[in-house]
Amino acid sequence: MIKVNDEFTKQFIKEEDLSKKIVEIHKMIHNKTGKGNDFLGWLSQPNISIQELERLKAASRKIRKESTVLVVIGIGGSYLGAKAGIELLTDPYKKDFEVIFAGYHMSDKMTSSLLSYLEDKDFSINVISKSGTTTEPAIAFRLFMNLLVKKYGKKADERIYITTDPKDGALRGIAISKNYPRFTIPKDIGGRFSVLTAVGLLPMAVAGIDIDEILNGAKKAYKDLLNEHNSAYDYAALRYKLYKAGKDIEILVSYDPRFEYLKKWWIQLFGESEGKDGKGLYVSNATFSTDLHSLGQMIQDGKRNLFETVIKVKEEEKDTIIPYSENNLDGLNYLEGKALSEINNKAFLGTLIAHNEGNVPNIIIEIEKVDAYNFGYLVYFFFKAVAMSAYLLDVNPFNQPGVEEYKRNMFALLGKKGYEDLANELKKKLK
Numbered sequence: 001m002i003k004v005n006d007e008f009t010k011q012f013i014k015e016e017d018l019s020k021k022i023v024e025i026h027k028m029i030h031n032k033t034g035k036g037n038d039f040l041g042w043l044s045q046p047n048i049s050i051q052e053l054e055r056l057k058a059a060s061r062k063i064r065k066e067s068t069v070l071v072v073i074g075i076g077g078s079y080l081g082a083k084a085g086i087e088l089l090t091d092p093y094k095k096d097f098e099v100i101f102a103g104y105h106m107s108d109k110m111t112s113s114l115l116s117y118l119e120d121k122d123f124s125i126n127v128i129s130k131s132g133t134t135t136e137p138a139i140a141f142r143l144f145m146n147l148l149v150k151k152y153g154k155k156a157d158e159r160i161y162i163t164t165d166p167k168d169g170a171l172r173g174i175a176i177s178k179n180y181p182r183f184t185i186p187k188d189i190g191g192r193f194s195v196l197t198a199v200g201l202l203p204m205a206v207a208g209i210d211i212d213e214i215l216n217g218a219k220k221a222y223k224d225l226l227n228e229h230n231s232a233y234d235y236a237a238l239r240y241k242l243y244k245a246g247k248d249i250e251i252l253v254s255y256d257p258r259f260e261y262l263k264k265w266w267i268q269l270f271g272e273s274e275g276k277d278g279k280g281l282y283v284s285n286a287t288f289s290t291d292l293h294s295l296g297q298m299i300q301d302g303k304r305n306l307f308e309t310v311i312k313v314k315e316e317e318k319d320t321i322i323p324y325s326e327n328n329l330d331g332l333n334y335l336e337g338k339a340l341s342e343i344n345n346k347a348f349l350g351t352l353i354a355h356n357e358g359n360v361p362n363i364i365i366e367i368e369k370v371d372a373y374n375f376g377y378l379v380y381f382f383f384k385a386v387a388m389s390a391y392l393l394d395v396n397p398f399n400q401p402g403v404e405e406y407k408r409n410m411f412a413l414l415g416k417k418g419y420e421d422l423a424n425e426l427k428k429k430l431k
């Protein structure tokens with residue numbers, strides 16, 4: 001279960017009754033009558049058939065048997081969710097299997113380093129692209145495929161797994177012609193809503209995460225958030241009211257660096273779903289207490305146009321206990337016997353009050369604990385919240401027309417066929 005605490009937000013918002021609007025939007029979501037309604041496949045859970053799940057588990061066992069590294073190639077919604085789950089749910093220092101992400105950037109050096117690192121490793125590839133035409137992963141596929149062929153010759157094909165659209169796209173064509181194992185991203189699920197499909201589940205299964213538990217958490221969230229009064233809508237309503245009150249920057253905060261990619265995934269989910277038609281909250285993130293030593297000053301004392309949403313974990317581990325020191329030279333004996341998580345919690349409470357008194361509203365999202373079940377729950381909670389939130393702003397939550405702009409320019413500058421006129425225009429501008 002997730003609790004949304006508005007105790008540190010209330011004083012900053014004008015009480016506006018949104019309940020009628022929320023009921024209307026709720027009906028619009030569930031009756032699939034709103035903008036972008038053909039992308040609501042994620043709404044009911046699970047999004048994967050038992051057969052596909054079994055195939056996926058068998059593939060993950062095969063990958064783990066034949067390789068020590070899985071290279072996951074994808075960008076945006078085709079990598080952030082899996083990376084979020086793996087960073088949050090696996091031990092950062094003890095890995096019994098390496099999952100490495102590629103194709104989410106075009107850094108020459110990072111790519112060549114990875115290619116050289118893989119030269120003496122047994123590795124497999126999972127290429128993920130809904131459209132099957134995105135440039136960054138397409139280039140990475142060619143490069144890593146090249147290395148696979150060099151290493152394994154004809155047997156290279158046995159190490160390639162494709163996750164793509166069930167009906168369209170170049171990647172699907174490649175998978176069919178080469179007979180690669182193929183997993184599908186349902187037509188009605190967009191990239192940033194796809195982590196609970198093979199997109200997220202295959203890499204997470206290979207990393208050793210209990211994906212059944214992720215799906216159980218998502219199913220529970222689906223049931224808990226099914227009616228018109230639910231915590232995901234409470235969160236959406238709060239951020240909408242804060243936006244109306246001039247707080248148009250939201251910082252998602254965690255007190256644990258393991259949430260780093262969960263927050264990056266959330267940034268894509270909310271930023272890409274809401275930032276259109278001149279509207280939307282600018283979404284950002286911070287890890288405390290780390291970033292209190294960099295962003296803390298700005299949050300406490302800078303321009304008063306931001307608010308924080310804190311992910312608070314109710315049942316924290318208590319593994320690291322502060323030891324007694326004979327000479328107490330560091331003066332820390334007053335902390336002796338305390339768990340590091342208890343100290344972290346005091347940092348949270350102290351920061352909450354300080355920032356709140358500095359006129360920074362704080363929404364607190366409390367999750368039970370860090371495990372696969374709660375990850376699945378939280379992911380679905382944010383899906384439901386962003387649909388409500390974007391519809392409150394009256395924008396289509398499920399498209400991303402703005403993302404196409406840079407791609408057209410890049411293709412033109414690269415000399416891709418069909419972009420000649422644009423290339424001439426751009427060249428004049430760049431002079």
Ligand code: PA5
Pocket residue numbers: 075076077078128129130131132133134137190191192193272400403
């Ligand atoms: O949410 C989305 O649909 C996008 O951000 C995509 O995830 C991203 O652009 C990658 O696209 P694709 O999976 O088609 O390669």
